[in-house]
Amino acid sequence: MRIGVDLGGTKIEGILLAPNGGVIEKIRVDTPAEKYSDTVEALCQVVEELQQKAPLAQCTVGIGTPGALSTKNENNIELMKNCNSICLNGEPLKLDIEKRLGYETRVENDANCFALSEACYGAARSAKTVFGVILGTGTGGGIVIDKRLHTGPNSIAGEWGHNCIPSSVRKLIAEDRPCYCGRQNCNETVLSGRGLRQTHFEESGVELEATEIARLATSGDSRAYKTIQTYCEQLARCLSSVVNFFDPEMIVLGGGLSNIEQLYVQVPDLMREHVFTENMLTELSAPQFGDASGAIGAACLWPLD
Numbered sequence: 102m103r104i105g106v107d108l109g110g111t112k113i114e115g116i117l118l119a120p121n122g123g124v125i126e127k128i129r130v131d132t133p134a135e136k137y138s139d140t141v142e143a144l145c146q147v148v149e150e151l152q153q154k155a156p157l158a159q160c161t162v163g164i165g166t167p168g169a170l171s172t173k174n175e176n177n178i179e180l181m182k183n184c185n186s187i188c189l190n191g192e193p194l195k196l197d198i199e200k201r202l203g204y205e206t207r208v209e210n211d212a213n214c215f216a217l218s219e220a221c222y223g224a225a226r227s228a229k230t231v232f233g234v235i236l237g238t239g240t241g242g243g244i245v246i247d248k249r250l251h252t253g254p255n256s257i258a259g260e261w262g263h264n265c266i267p268s269s270v271r272k273l274i275a276e277d278r279p280c281y282c283g284r285q286n287c288n289e290t291v292l293s294g295r296g297l298r299q300t301h302f303e304e305s306g307v308e309l310e311a312t313e314i315a316r317l318a319t320s321g322d323s324r325a326y327k328t329i330q331t332y333c334e335q336l337a338r339c340l341s342s343v344v345n346f347f348d349p350e351m352i353v354l355g356g357g358l359s360n361i362e363q364l365y366v367q368v369p370d371l372m373r374e375h376v377f378t379e380n381m382l383t384e385l386s387a388p389q390f391g392d393a394s395g396a397i398g399a400a401c402l403w404p405l406d
Contacts (some may be wrong), residue, residue, distance in 0.1 A: 102117055102118060102119055102155050102156075102157070102160050102163075102402050103117075103118045103121070103160050103161050103163065103400040103401070104117055104118070104148055104151045104152065104155075104160045104161065104162045104163070104400060105118055105126055105162075105163050105164075105165070105212050105214075105276055105395075105396040105397055105398065105399035105400025105401070105402075106144060106147060106148060106162070106163070106164045106165070106399055107165045107211065107214070107395030107396040108132070108140070108144060108164060108165065108167070108186075108394060109132060109167065109186075109211075109395070110132060110134055110167060110186045110345055111131065111132055111134070111346045112129055112130065112131060112132055112393070113130050113131075113132050113140075113144055113145040114126070114127065114128070114129045114393070114396050115128045115129075115142055115148060115150075115354065115396060116128075116151070116393070116396040116397065116400065117151050117154055117155060117160065117284050118217060118360050118397060118400040118401075120135070120270070120405055121389070122221065122222030122397070124153060124318040124393065124397070125154075126154045127393075127396075128147050128150055128151060129197060130143055130146075130147060130378050132186070133141075133394030134186050134188060135188060136188060137189065137192050140186070140188060140189070141194070141197050141198060141201060142201070144164070144198065145198060145201045145202055148202060150324060151204075155183055155255075157390070159300050160206070161207075161399050161400075161403035162202070162206045162207070162403075163208075163209070163210060163321050163398075163399035163401065163402030163403055164195075164198065164206055164207070164208045164209075164399050165206045165208075165210070165211045165213075165216075165395040165396065165398060165399040166181065166184065166189065166194065166208060166209070166210065166211060167184050167186055167189075167210075168183040168184030168186075168189060168190065168193075168210065169181070169210045169256060169257075170180055170182075170195060170208055170256060170392060172255065172256065175181075178196055178291070179193065179195055179196070180192060180193055181193075181194045186306045193290065195208045196289060196318030197203060198213060199240065206332035206359060207399075207402040208372065209211040209250065209252075209398075209399065209402055210241070210243070211235075211241075211395050211398075212233065212235045212242055212243050212355075213233075213243035213250055213252065213259065213399075214243075214394065214395045214398030214402070215233050215243060215355045215388070215394045215395060215398055216231060216232070216233025216242070216245050216259065216353070216395075216398070217233075217234060217243065217245055217248075217252070217398035217401045217402065218390055218393075218394045218395070218397035218398035218401060219231065219233055219247075219355070219388055219389060219390065219394065219398075220233070220245035220248055220353075220395060221248050221397075221398075221401045222389075222390075222397060223353070223388060223389035223390050223394070223397075224351070224353050224387065224388055224389045225245075225350075225351040225353050225386065225387040226245065226347070228350035228351040228384075229246065229247055229350055230244075230347070230348070230349040230350050230351075231243070231244070231245040231246075231349055231350065231351050231353065232247050232259065232347060232349040232351075232352045232353075233245065233259070233345055233351075233352075233353050233355060234261075234340075234352060234353065234354050234355060234356075234359075235262075235295060235340065235355050235356040236292055236293070236294075236336075236354060236355070236356040236357070236358035236359055237293065237347045237355075237356030237357045237358060238293060238294055238295070238356075238357075239262060239289055239293055240261070240262030240288055240289035240292045240293045240296075240369035241259070241260065241261075241262050242260065242261045242262065242321075242343075243258075243259040244259045244347065244349075248401075248404065249404060250402065256370075260339055261288055261339070261342075261343060262287060262288050262292070262293075262373050263280065263282050263284065263287045263288070263289065264287065264288050264339075264342070265284070265286055265287060265288075266286050266287070266288055266290070266291055266335075266338075266339060267338050267339065267341075267375075268344060269338050269375075270334075270338050270339060271286060273291075273300075273331055273334060273335055273369055274299075274300065274303065274305040278290035278291070278299065286385040288339050290406075291332075291335045292332075292335060292336060292358075293358075294310075294311035294357060294358060296330055297311045297314060297328070297340075297358065298310065298311055298314070300328055300331055300332060300335075300368075301314050301324075301325070301328040304324065304328055304331065305324040305325075305327075305328070306379050307324070308366065309325075311357065311358060314328055314329065315329065315358075315360070318361075318363070319362070321365075329361065329363055330367075331370050332361075333364060333367040334371060335364060336368050337367075337369075337371030337372045337374075337375065338371075338372075338375055340368065340372055340385075341372050341375035341376050343377060344372065344381065345352060345375045345377050348383070350382075350383065350384065350385065351384045351385075351386055352384070352385050352386070352390055353387075354384045354385070354386070354387060354388065355388045355394060359387060359388060364385075365387060366384060368385055369384075369385050372385075
């Protein structure tokens with residue numbers, strides 16, 4: 102059995118995962134997000150409680166985080182970066198957890214954990230190559246090959262959210278969009294919830310949350326429907342770039358915007374126009390797991406073998 106922990110900004114969820122992908126135990130506690138040391142302690146307590154519930158030997162532990170580990174600094178230590186839980190940024194989270202627990206753990210970005218969970222036990226379990234996409238507050242991704250996560254020497258494989266949008270997508274927006282990363286016109290600026298809101302405002306002059314735009318689109322509101330149509334075009338053209346350079350068997354969408362049903366109907370057909378092949382075989386799928394994806398994927402950071 103393996104332990105997986107999803108460290109979120111508001112909750113810490115830990116699971117005990119059976120070899121067949123079944124969740125044997127689940128623990129969820131609030132994240133004491135304002136103080137780093139309290140966050141580390143709460144996470145380790147969840148792990149220790151799950152270890153006690155394991156029927157046999159000590160389990161391996163994987164942890165999914167809202168940010169990522171930097172490359173090692175001059176002291177050979179990996180620090181956290183890009184976390185929306187601000188207290189984690191600049192801290193040696195992996196090292197401090199291992200000191201507290203007394204054994205090795207594995208730590209990865211939550212988008213990578215999402216991709217891994219769907220590739221190992223979810224919608225893409227029969228696929229050899231998988232691209233997992235997060236469409237939510239931000240836009241992230243992860244690459245899984247033969248049930249194993251591919252991260253690359255810079256630990257940024259799959260971070261397509263900060264690739265520049267194709268020129269054909271730039272034509273679909275009114276003006277350049279700055280991204281929090283310091284660049285402009287990243288994929289995230291059109292595909293995130295914030296990007297969808299901005300597109301709707303540009304097309305209708307009305308400010309609405311992404312979930313409300315999606316709801317109105319399905320209930321017959323013409324302006325919201327047009328915005329979702331534009332979003333489908335944007336997503337199709339951005340994903341086409343992924344297919345052209347990685348050619349995955351399956352793309353699985355996650356995050357809040359993955360609940361928009363029109364994406365699965367329209368985006369595959371729209372992609373075919375932009376993919377460099379006569380017959381695109383890549384499948385687009387909704388996720389199988391809900392908010393358990395992060396913890397399941399974190400457990401899978403340790404392969405069964």
